[in-house]
Amino acid sequence: xxxxxxxxxxxxxxxxxxxxxxxxxxxxxxxxxxxxxxxxxxxxxxxxxxxxxxxxxxxxxxxxxxxxxxxxxxxxxxxxxxxxxxxxxxxxxxxxxxxxxxxxxxxxxxxxxxxxxxxxxxxxxxxxxxxxxxxxxxxxxxxxxxx
Amino acid sequence: xxxxxxxxxxxxxxxxxxxxxxxxxxxxxxxxxxxxxxxxxxxxxxxxxxxxxxxxxxxxxxxxxxxxxxxxxxxxxxxxxxxxxxxxxxxxxxxxxxxxxxxxxxxxxxxxxxxxxxxxxxxxxxxxxxxxxxxxxxxxxxxxxxxxxxxxxxxxxxxxxxxxxxxxxxxxxxxxxxxxxxxxxxxxxxxxxxxxxxxxxxxxxxxxxxxxxxxxxxxxxxxxxxxxxxxxxxxxxxxxxxxxxxxxxxxxxxxxxxxxxxxxxxxxxxxxxxxxxxxxxxxxxxxxxxxxxxxxxxxxxxxxxxxxxxxxxxxxxxxxxxx
Amino acid sequence: xxxxxxxxxxxxxxxxxxxxxxxxxxxxxxxxxxxxxxxxxxxxxxxxxxxxxxxxxxxxxxxxxxxxxxxxxxxxxxxxxxxxxxxxxxxxxxxxxxxxxxxxxxxxxxxxxxxxxxxxxxxxxxxxxxxxxxxxxxxxxxxxxxxxxxxxxxxxxxxxxxxxxxxxxxxxxxxxxxxxxxxxxxxxxxxxxxxxxxxxxxxxxxxxxxxxxxxxxxxxxxxxxxxxxxxxxxxxxxxxxxxxxxxxxxxxxxxxxxxxxxxxxxxxxxxxxxxxxxxxxxxxxxxxxxxxxxxxxxxxxxxxxxxxxxxxxxxxxxxxxxxxxxxxxxxxxxxxxxxxxxxxxxxxxxxxxxxxxxxxxxxxxxxx
Ligand code: SF4
Ligand code: SF4
Numbered sequence: 001x002x003x004x005x006x007x008x009x010x011x012x013x014x015x016x017x018x019x020x021x022x023x024x025x026x027x028x029x030x031x032x033x034x035x036x037x038x039x040x041x042x043x044x045x046x047x048x049x050x051x052x053x054x055x056x057x058x059x060x061x062x063x064x065x066x067x068x069x070x071x072x073x074x075x076x077x078x079x080x081x082x083x084x085x086x087x088x089x090x091x092x093x094x095x096x097x098x099x100x101x102x103x104x105x106x107x108x109x110x111x112x113x114x115x116x117x118x119x120x121x122x123x124x125x126x127x128x129x130x131x132x133x134x135x136x137x138x139x140x141x142x143x144x145x146x147x
Numbered sequence: 148x149x150x151x152x153x154x155x156x157x158x159x160x161x162x163x164x165x166x167x168x169x170x171x172x173x174x175x176x177x178x179x180x181x182x183x184x185x186x187x188x189x190x191x192x193x194x195x196x197x198x199x200x201x202x203x204x205x206x207x208x209x210x211x212x213x214x215x216x217x218x219x220x221x222x223x224x225x226x227x228x229x230x231x232x233x234x235x236x237x238x239x240x241x242x243x244x245x246x247x248x249x250x251x252x253x254x255x256x257x258x259x260x261x262x263x264x265x266x267x268x269x270x271x272x273x274x275x276x277x278x279x280x281x282x283x284x285x286x287x288x289x290x291x292x293x294x295x296x297x298x299x300x301x302x303x304x305x306x307x308x309x310x311x312x313x314x315x316x317x318x319x320x321x322x323x324x325x326x327x328x329x330x331x332x333x334x335x336x337x338x339x340x341x342x343x344x345x346x347x348x349x350x351x352x353x354x355x356x357x358x359x360x361x362x363x364x365x366x367x368x369x370x371x372x373x374x375x376x377x378x379x380x381x382x383x384x385x386x387x388x389x390x391x392x393x394x395x396x397x398x399x400x401x402x403x404x405x406x407x408x409x410x411x412x413x414x415x416x417x418x419x420x421x422x423x424x425x426x427x428x429x430x431x432x433x434x435x436x437x438x439x440x441x442x443x444x445x446x447x448x449x450x451x452x453x454x455x456x457x458x459x460x461x462x463x464x465x466x467x468x469x470x
Numbered sequence: 471x472x473x474x475x476x477x478x479x480x481x482x483x484x485x486x487x488x489x490x491x492x493x494x495x496x497x498x499x500x501x502x503x504x505x506x507x508x509x510x511x512x513x514x515x516x517x518x519x520x521x522x523x524x525x526x527x528x529x530x531x532x533x534x535x536x537x538x539x540x541x542x543x544x545x546x547x548x549x550x551x552x553x554x555x556x557x558x559x560x561x562x563x564x565x566x567x568x569x570x571x572x573x574x575x576x577x578x579x580x581x582x583x584x585x586x587x588x589x590x591x592x593x594x595x596x597x598x599x600x601x602x603x604x605x606x607x608x609x610x611x612x613x614x615x616x617x618x619x620x621x622x623x624x625x626x627x628x629x630x631x632x633x634x635x636x637x638x639x640x641x642x643x644x645x646x647x648x649x650x651x652x653x654x655x656x657x658x659x660x661x662x663x664x665x666x667x668x669x670x671x672x673x674x675x676x677x678x679x680x681x682x683x684x685x686x687x688x689x690x691x692x693x694x695x696x697x698x699x700x701x702x703x704x705x706x707x708x709x710x711x712x713x714x715x716x717x718x719x720x721x722x723x724x725x726x727x728x729x730x731x732x733x734x735x736x737x738x739x740x741x742x743x744x745x746x747x748x749x750x751x752x753x754x755x756x757x758x759x760x761x762x763x764x765x766x767x768x769x770x771x772x773x774x775x776x777x778x779x780x781x782x783x784x785x786x787x788x789x790x791x792x793x794x795x796x797x798x799x800x801x802x803x804x805x806x807x808x809x810x811x812x813x814x815x816x817x818x819x820x821x822x823x824x825x826x827x828x829x830x831x832x833x834x835x836x837x838x
Contacts, residue, residue, distance in 0.1 A: 107535035191602035438596025
């Protein structure tokens, strides 16, 4: 399929003109990008952003029952739980709940594994920090970063 | 009165010219880079720079500032003298080339008798700078880029010269102002359309821009001859590139688009409008095509452009002889 | 005067591991004679993470998100292979609706992967614009993924017995709009790309014969570009592919251009499959009930799907516990890359990137 010299010139001129015309039509199209910090995209409802603990609206307390399922299943070892069994009761209680966003891979396994639906993903995706330690969030305290 | 007398002294002319050239140079460095970014952005469904200045107009200035602030790194094992000298060897010829550009009937640094010849001879010096950069860098990619660059500019000088020879034959002059005056009735792009295209293609090749950017082919040779350059030295290469883009467009305007000729608006404005129209085309081409392979580049030059230019030259002389 | 006897000087160039067009951390040592490649040697291992070993200390469920991280551009097809192997072991058959959702998601992912390829290939050849045009098309797929799966790239959407969530009406609307624009966009991209410069660069370059396809074990678009009909979706249909009507585009000569054509046509075919699957989408549950603690019965299990790059197989050897005894992947890129040292010699250095690009590798899946 070796095209002859003049055939090739013909193909060349045709394709070059076509390509140039195409790029010019796109030049006049509306850009699709967003000016990020000024304009933000709508985040999907199911979006798996940073982890947070749910609060029971009736009691106003965290729903978590400190079963440590999420800690066990997390493939990235991002969750650390400290539990405590108060005197006189059999049930464990949540003392400290840490999640290391630097390790978290936003996989959603912890959310799936929770028996009482106490943990969820928020829609927060801007979690960059200057200091690595700041990425370790304590979720059982409503702090500045817990959204 | 004072001003007019200053104009007449030699020193005054030199100072004014240097100032004028620097103004055009700076203006172009800002505008051309901005245009490149904006046009490429819009072709690619993006917006391009938007933050610094209105519509990102000052982005290039900000980038220049950043590059100036960077440390000048001289890698180990380079030939220090050549390595440091190379960017300026590329840069200064482009400043010198401003000398003959006729911005309008009065605005021209020096209307040399051999203006055209001067322009294209000076433009060849830059190749030596590129080769110096590649040779001195002590880097295989740079060396390969430099070798490619030499081969390319030797090849593409020929169609350029052959295509502008048509103009010289018609006007019987190498003086740029006269060439422009000869176009007051009809621009040379009309009778000489094919040489215009040849000139444009070869000029893009001389500029090392896609689809002919083999000396700096970034997906093959990392960055070609300026792989090892950073900071201000890189900025100098970069500015030289955009200044050269302006210069070849200005030359295309002068030779084919009637230079400063045009109704109503002042001549300088016409000149810049036409020049930036050519700049637009060059940028547009860059963001449309992939890169050629070096051997295909040579084939294209020797087997297509040069014969075409020769045939065209023959036809032109023939017609002129008959008339 | 002895030394200058051999004026022909070969020299070595290290292409990679940090190079703009080796797609990650692949390293190719090229022996060059001027611009011509005399011989080459591919060096792997810069992204080796020992995932196959790691799988032995992770439970089956914990491995799920890791499956996304081999071939990050077509991650759901990887999930499919893994989930398929486990379903085969457990004897679970996912409901109809789940299968169709999987097909839709898988084909969208294949399209997204091919888009990345087209863009990167043209980028290697020096054209920047097609990259962003196809990335716009890909970005819309990513938006749809975000809507349904909750994540743009590492989706973790497939579950044993079905999928994690049902598709939403919003997704259907987005998909409808998408299918309307994609054919036009593909035609535009093709028109832009196929200029004489591109054709000259990729035609008659890097021939792979049918025999080589067999002896090197090549699969996917690389094999199909040479005219060999290997496609798990047709030769060994899984899921509901046997009920869908689609073509497998084949090349004739086996050069870079054929491989490019095959992929471009596959994008169109995938869009057609999505359209069909959408029309056949039944009502019903989107997931079968899966055991809470996943324990595969003792034995070996293998499941193969057609990933965007070729045959992808997951092999699990179970000793009955919650963790696999051995986990092995058969990845397409690794086999496909093996032919590169055969293709490169004799070509110019500019062709190296074109040939490497036409093979379409993803380094994390090669090195694992
Ligand atoms: S999302 Fe995944 S990685 Fe992150 S904390 Fe939950 S289980 Fe761990
Ligand atoms: S799985 Fe749920 S209940 Fe258990 S520790 Fe985690 S958040 Fe708390």
